[in-house]
Amino acid sequence: MRLGWVWRTSRAVRHNVTVHRRLLSSQVNPQQVQLSRTRNIGIIAHIDAGKTTTTERMLYYSGYTRRIGDVDEGSTVTDFLPAERARGITIQSAAITFHWPPVSPQQPTTPSQTLTLSAPWSSTSHKINLIDTPGHADFTFEVLRSLRVLDGAVCILDGVAGVEAQTEKVWLQAGQYKIPRIVFVNKLDRVGAAFSRTVKEIGVRLHGWPAVCQIPWWRGGKGDLVGVGDVINLRGMLWQGAQDGSQIQAYGIQELESNHQEFASEIKRARVALVEILSEHDDAMVESFLEHDEDHLAIPGIQVLESLRRVVLQPSQSIIPVFCGASFRNVGVQPLLDAVVDLLPSPLERPDPEISVDNRTGTLSQLVDAKAAKTALAIPEARNLVACALAFKVVSDPKRGVLVYVRCYHGSIEKGAMLYNTSLKSAERAPRLFTMYANDAVEVDSIPAGQIGVITGLKQARTGDTLIVYRGMNMKAQPPGGLSELQLRPIAVPPPVFFTSIEPQSLAEQKQVQEALAILLREDPSLQLSVDEESGQTHLAGMGDLHLEIARDRLLGDFKAKARIGKIEIGYRETLTTSTSPITHILEKTIAGKPAKAGIIASVSPSEQSIGVAPTEDNDDQYTTTYRSEDGNSICISHPGLSKHDSSGHKSQIPPHLSLPGLLASIHAGVSAALARGPLNGFAMASTQVDLTLDAATQLFTETTSSAMSMAARSAVAKCLRQACDNSPNTLMEPVMRVTVFVNESSLGSVVQDLSSSRGGQVLSLDGSDDLTAADDEVLRINPAQIYAPPDPFQSGSGSVDSDLSDSQRQIVARVPLKEMVGYLNHLRALTGGRGTFVMSVDGFEKMGSQRQKEVMDAMRDF
Numbered sequence: 001m002r003l004g005w006v007w008r009t010s011r012a013v014r015h016n017v018t019v020h021r022r023l024l025s026s027q028v029n030p031q032q033v034q035l036s037r038t039r040n041i042g043i044i045a046h047i048d049a050g051k052t053t054t055t056e057r058m059l060y061y062s063g064y065t066r067r068i069g070d071v072d073e074g075s076t077v078t079d080f081l082p083a084e085r086a087r088g089i090t091i092q093s094a095a096i097t098f099h100w101p102p103v104s105p106q107q108p109t110t111p112s113q114t115l116t117l118s119a120p121w122s123s124t125s126h127k128i129n130l131i132d133t134p135g136h137a138d139f140t141f142e143v144l145r146s147l148r149v150l151d152g153a154v155c156i157l158d159g160v161a162g163v164e165a166q167t168e169k170v171w172l173q174a175g176q177y178k179i180p181r182i183v184f185v186n187k188l189d190r191v192g193a194a195f196s197r198t199v200k201e202i203g204v205r206l207h208g209w210p211a212v213c214q215i216p217w218w219r220g221g222k223g224d225l226v227g228v229g230d231v232i233n234l235r236g237m238l239w240q241g242a243q244d245g246s247q248i249q250a251y252g253i254q255e256l257e258s259n260h261q262e263f264a265s266e267i268k269r270a271r272v273a274l275v276e277i278l279s280e281h282d283d284a285m286v287e288s289f290l291e292h293d294e295d296h297l298a299i300p301g302i303q304v305l306e307s308l309r310r311v312v313l314q315p316s317q318s319i320i321p322v323f324c325g326a327s328f329r330n331v332g333v334q335p336l337l338d339a340v341v342d343l344l345p346s347p348l349e350r351p352d353p354e355i356s357v358d359n360r361t362g363t364l365s366q367l368v369d370a371k372a373a374k375t376a377l378a379i380p381e382a383r384n385l386v387a388c389a390l391a392f393k394v395v396s397d398p399k400r401g402v403l404v405y406v407r408c409y410h411g412s413i414e415k416g417a418m419l420y421n422t423s424l425k426s427a428e429r430a431p432r433l434f435t436m437y438a439n440d441a442v443e444v445d446s447i448p449a450g451q452i453g454v455i456t457g458l459k460q461a462r463t464g465d466t467l468i469v470y471r472g473m474n475m476k477a478q479p480p481g482g483l484s485e486l487q488l489r490p491i492a493v494p495p496p497v498f499f500t501s502i503e504p505q506s507l508a509e510q511k512q513v514q515e516a517l518a519i520l521l522r523e524d525p526s527l528q529l530s531v532d533e534e535s536g537q538t539h540l541a542g543m544g545d546l547h548l549e550i551a552r553d554r555l556l557g558d559f560k561a562k563a564r565i566g567k568i569e570i571g572y573r574e575t576l577t578t579s580t581s582p583i584t585h586i587l588e589k590t591i592a593g594k595p596a597k598a599g600i601i602a603s604v605s606p607s608e609q610s611i612g613v614a615p616t617e618d619n620d621d622q623y624t625t626t627y628r629s630e631d632g633n634s635i636c637i638s639h640p641g642l643s644k645h646d647s648s649g650h651k652s653q654i655p656p657h658l659s660l661p662g663l664l665a666s667i668h669a670g671v672s673a674a675l676a677r678g679p680l681n682g683f684a685m686a687s688t689q690v691d692l693t694l695d696a697a698t699q700l701f702t703e704t705t706s707s708a709m710s711m712a713a714r715s716a717v718a719k720c721l722r723q724a725c726d727n728s729p730n731t732l733m734e735p736v737m738r739v740t741v742f743v744n745e746s747s748l749g750s751v752v753q754d755l756s757s758s759r760g761g762q763v764l765s766l767d768g769s770d771d772l773t774a775a776d777d778e779v780l781r782i783n784p785a786q787i788y789a790p791p792d793p794f795q796s797g798s799g800s801v802d803s804d805l806s807d808s809q810r811q812i813v814a815r816v817p818l819k820e821m822v823g824y825l826n827h828l829r830a831l832t833g834g835r836g837t838f839v840m841s842v843d844g845f846e847k848m849g850s851q852r853q854k855e856v857m858d859a860m861r862d863f
């Protein structure tokens with residue numbers, strides 16, 4: 001029998017599945033129905049596992065593209081940046097909308113008022129907003145950014161490589177956001193593919209019980225992958241007939257028993273294992289099992305599916321549904337799409353988004369729900385909140401200009417709405433709204449809660465900004481109450497560890513280079529820009545060398561900026577070893593032809609604050625403001641007599657053209673610029689405390705301007721830093737990475753030896769929990785011998801997978817200076833015969849001993 005994968009409703013009946021009615025309301029809110037038929041899904045995985053290849057098939061089968069794009073030919077839809085196409089990797093996550101199953105002419109796209117659903121969710125067309133995320137460790141921040149807006153995720157594994165280091169990292173990050181996930185074991189057509197080993201690795205390394213929902217169908221039990229065994233519906237699916245994988249033949253279990261007996265028996269064994277594992281986590285499955293005379297095979301597929309959905313949505317997330325195929329060979333993608341719709345949640349099934357308002361945290365409904373008015377977050381003005389959205393990604397598109405991807409969490413953003421950006425504290429209008437389909441952007445009138453859409457024409461919004469719309473909004477005024485401080489799920493940007501210098505080729509090119517950099521920074525807030533006053537050079541700092549390489553390619557290639565870009569170097573930091581007494585600095589000079597004058601009192605001292613904490617602005621009391629940066633610097637400004645909460649007395653003390661918030665912002669900017677360049681070697685200062693006093697009576701003049709105040713603060717702090725360093729030289733600090741290496745038993749000794757002796761690292765644990773996991777006792781530890789997995793074609797004995805697994809399971813966690821990790825991958829491959837993998841993240845910055853400092857500085861001078 002041939003399945004065209006479109007006439008879906010009859011499928012359940014065809015396969016002897018009892019139809020259940022899930023929603024039988026005669027008065028259904030159309031917006032709720034629309035949302036219940038939406039999936040905001042991400043694809044996460046290790047680099048090269050096949051995310052883009054799978055996405056291309058998804059778009060093709062759903063009818064949004066006419067041909068299947070090829071990563072290797074650079075013709076895919078999602079990897080649209082030239083840099084991505086050239087390297088064949090995904091850098092920027094792309095958000096694309098499509099429908100699955102495809103909307104049939106009989107089925108309207110807009111839901112009717114009366115809805116009677118039956119059979120699997122995938123028997124009705126759903127809107128899928130798919131966010132493709134990058135797999136490389138340098139883009140972890142990009143992954144985190146997308147995770148915030150996802151309701152569910154598909155994790156794609158390479159069936160030859162199994163669970164790789166980066167997969168484990170992203171899986172755990174998604175777990176921290178409590179995102180329901182399913183797994184697709186891809187590339188099972190490749191020589192050496194090992195589904196069984198991969199399933200066991202899922203249990204051991206992703207810390208959940210694999211629920212095998214499909215098993216591979218190898219031709220003749222060995223060799224080529226031709227289809228999959230559907231454990232839920234007890235049938236075999238064979239991809240045959242059409243090159244593009246659009247034709248699938250389905251065989252019921254009785255039919256298989258006559259012609260493919262061993263395969264049919266394995267599907268039945270898998271069904272027993274599936275029902276068993278579900279029964280352990282879902283009471284309804286136990287009931288169903290008892291109702292069907294304890295016959296694992298008699299339970300209808302729909303009940304197994306419903307049980308799977310319940311366990312996937314459980315907060316404990318201890319069950320991991322596993323599907324399989326080979327996207328490149330067009331095997332397995334359609335049922336995977338069904339699983340997305342059937343098992344992953346709609347926005348209605350997700351917890352309330354986290355927010356912070358003025359350093360208080362809670363959820364959005366605590367803020368907007370009038371009934372929750374007693375919560376600490378309640379603001380009476382919140383009833384005027386019309387919409388609240390997160391700009392999760394900004395992309396400069398050569399054809400359409402700057403696209404701001406948003407997820408709306410409350411209300412609805414209407415075309416032309418005035419948006420207040422609570423991160424930038426400014427307002428701008430949203431001229432046009434779009435939904436992005438594969439190659440087309442379709443203009444829409446609104447982006448309602450739960451949906452992902454694109455706003456074009458915004459001049460300021462950056463990735464990560466919170467955008468709100470409120471009633472009675474005025475372009476110039478701030479939103480009332482604490483609404484101006486509302487932030488959706490802020491994420492901490494880790495401190496950058498590499499930097500490069502950028503210089504326009506000539507003065508005439510300066511403006512264009514600056515504009516290109518400004519767009520790059522709007523797109524990617526994990527890049528940081530600073531200007532070195534002495535050399536006049538602009539420094540661009542980032543998370544990794546690939547991160548900066550891509551930024552360079554974007555600047556020179558995509559934005560055609562005419563600039564010279566320096567070598568990519570490690571971003572060391574300087575820190576003080578002594579303090580200074582306060583000095584008073586009065587700046588008097590002519591700025592832009594006008595006399596300018598401003599003063600400030602400043603002192604500096606070493607601080608214990610470590611690098612890597614999220615930047616904050618503290619309102620210590622009404623006369624003191626403290627800014628903390630992720631470099632561990634604190635800038636504490638006291639402004640006696642000038643209250644932050646009551647500006648009535650400011651008039652007599654502050655010249656009329658200035659304001660206290662403006663002055664504080666100028667001082668902050670000036671001090672940050674001074675801290676960007678340390679006096680010893682020009683590296684940014686870290687763990688430094690700066691204390692300033694703004695005495696209105698003696699330091700504010702009629703000639704005081706914002707730029708004069710900023711310059712005064714900058715000069716005063718630079719002077720203090722120089723003085724401290726002259727009295728007792730600064731120490732250099734270097735980034736130290738937390739490195740997790742996965743190797744075979746046989747290479748363990750040589751890798752440990754290399755890390756601890758040759759690279760000066762400190763081995764923290766072997767096979768223990770690492771920094772990626774939550775608290776050790778929260779992690780589910782699973783014995784691979786208790787996991788069901790079908791035998792692999794070339795597997796020798798039944799115990800070998802488990803022992804192979806333990807051989808490949810050695811894990812080393814170490815702290816190693818970043819400098820020693822440059823080029824480590826090639827070295828590790830050489831030491832482990834190509835099988836070792838590793839991930840690393842910044843663990844902190846450490847003061848260097850004088851000998852090491854000398855070596856590093858000598859090496860820099862040589863360069």
Ligand SMILES: Nc1nc2c(ncn2[C@@H]2O[C@H](COP(=O)(O)OP(=O)(O)OP(=O)(O)O)[C@@H](O)[C@H]2O)c(=O)[nH]1
Pocket residue numbers: 045046047048049050051052053054071072088089090091134135136186187188189190325326327328329
């Ligand atoms: N044999 C085989 N190769 C595959 C399969 N899926 C993907 N590939 C190949 O694997 C390579 C990587 O595939 P991609 O789809 O770019 O992987 P990705 O996960 O998107 O990679 P990044 O974007 O770099 O993270 C390409 O050469 C694909 O052709 C598969 O099912 N079988």
